[in-house]
Amino acid sequence: MTDVWIDYENHRGVRRWRQVTPVAGTLRFTATPYHPEAQWVFDAHDVTPEAFSGTLPRGLRSFALASVFAWSAEAPGPRTARVEAP
Secondary structure (H helix, E strand, O other), rough: OOOOEEEEEEOOEEEEEEEEEEEEOOOOEOOOOOOOOOOOEEEEEEEEEEHOOOOHHHOOEEEHHEEEEEEEEOOOOHHHOOOOOO
16 A cells, blocks of 8 residues: 555644555554544554654554545645644
8 A cells, every 4th residue: 555644643733744655455444542432543554753762563453434534645745744733
């Protein structure tokens, strides 16, 4: 599957663009440790360099569909690369 960029807010309220490779067939309605209320989530390999701390496997994560604000096939521009929650 092809990498895409998502404008995503994590469970701590930090919003930024992430480069991910979605895993086909993983969209489901469920709760996860980081999303305790049942909702639509999908799995993707997070390939954003800041996503790893050097520990393998690199970045297979569940993402809440409701926390995706935008999708892009291309990398965001420098002004939109990172947005921090207040």
